[in-house]
Amino acid sequence: MNDKLWHGADLIFDLDGDHLPGVTDRDFPGMLDVIRDQAHSLWNDFLQPEFGFDESFLQVTFSGHRGFHLHYRDPSLFHLDSEARRELVSHIRGEGVDVHGGLTRFSDPNAKGWTKRIRNQIPTLIDKLVTIAEGNEDSSRVMKGLHLGLKENLQREGKPGKGPASIQKLADMFLHEERRQSVASGQISRLGSHQGLFLDLVKSDASIVLGAAGETDEVVTIDVRRQIRWPTSLHGKTGMRVTEFPLERLDRDGSNPFDALTEAFVFGKENRIDLEIIVDDAILRFGETQHDVSRGDMLHVSESAATFLSLKGWAKLV
Incomplete structure (x- = not known):
């Protein structure tokens, strides 16, 4: 690379619906909604508040297929090598995050970063576990999503896996209303031997899924040689246009959310x-x-x- 007079590379975050646990492109509109929310969360929950990224250096594009790209072009970061970029990705994924330690500041209104994320994610996870325990219409889909996300997270951290049966046992504990309220208020000890599984699920459910970069299985952010489709080009698997749009249009609840299935057909x-x-x-x-x-x-x-x-x-x- 030095022989090629390499000067640096953009920071590129690739969010691809193909890598989301429990999500399939056979529901193409639903998949794009989910991955758009992930892209919105990536900027608003990680890149801007935690890393101090400046929107003036950001370019947002629809990939032309299953997701979105966030290109960050701050010249002061061009020099970052793969290892430095890997640290950014590890933080976003929650790798090595001490979830149990984060609970010590559960009631701190000023808590930020993963501590705040853990606190906010617990009620969401409890709702999902209740759905599984009650055997609702969405229970199979929710179980699949939680299990696949947990599996990927545990594999990255070198921990032994946990199957759907373990998640089901944990979910059944939340049929008890008093226990449910206690855990929602931060009293994770009420789960006994299931505490570890619950905290692993909190972390995997709150992380952002970044797309893999080809055969290397390294995420696009890490690969400083990766070429990303240029805006206005057409994706060969859909015929859709790679489309640039303003950051605020990532917000599905905004006044003018981006709609790839209307705007990217040419x-x-x-x-x-x-x-x-x-x-x-x-x-x-x-x-x-x-x-x-x-x-x-x-x-x-x-x-x-x-x-x-x-x-x-x-x-x-x-």
């Missing part, structure tokens, strides 16, 4: 092409029109939709 939008769906099931949206499809369904769609479905391998021309 081909014709008039419905004039017939397709047959060739995957078992998928949820799709093109502009304002949503489709819940199964294998063998016929669709009459636009050039943009036909390009997307054909490149994804989800439909064929008829």
Whole structure:
């Protein structure tokens, strides 16, 4: 790299729905909503408040497929090598975070960083565990998401894995209303031998999932040689445009949230092409029109939709 007169690299954060536990691109609109929230959280919960990043150096883009890229171009950080960038990623992922130690400041209103994140995440995790314990309609999906996230986190930290049966036992403990309220107020000891699992779940559920960089399995942020698709280029797996937009449009509750499924299609939008769906099931949206499809369904769609479905391998021309 020195022979190439390398001067530095942007900090790039790649958030890809393909790496989110329990999320599938077969519900493409739902996946994009989840990963957009992750990108919004990455900036507002980590990069800006904890690292002091300045929005004036930030470029936000839709990747053209399953996620979003945050490019940070502060010249003072160009020199950071892979190890320095790895430390940023480790913090965002919560690797090595002492969750139990963070509980000592559970009631501190001025707590920041992972201490604040742990406190805020506990009620959310409790709600998910109650959903699992009660066997609600979403219980299987919630269980899958928690288990996959926990599995990845434990593997990174070299800890032994825990299966769905362990999570189910923990979840059943939250059917007890008094225990639920006690844990929500920070009294984790009420969980007895399940404390460790609960705290590991808190950490994995509060972390941000960053996309992997190809065959190396290193996240894009760490790879200083990684080339990222340039805005206005088209993604070869969808035909969608890599689209730049202002940071505030990452907020789904904002006045003008970014909508990739309306704004990133570049081909014709008039419905004039017939397709047959060739995957078992998928949820799709093109502009304002949503489709819940199964294998063998016929669709009459636009050039943009036909390009997307054909490149994804989800439909064929008829």
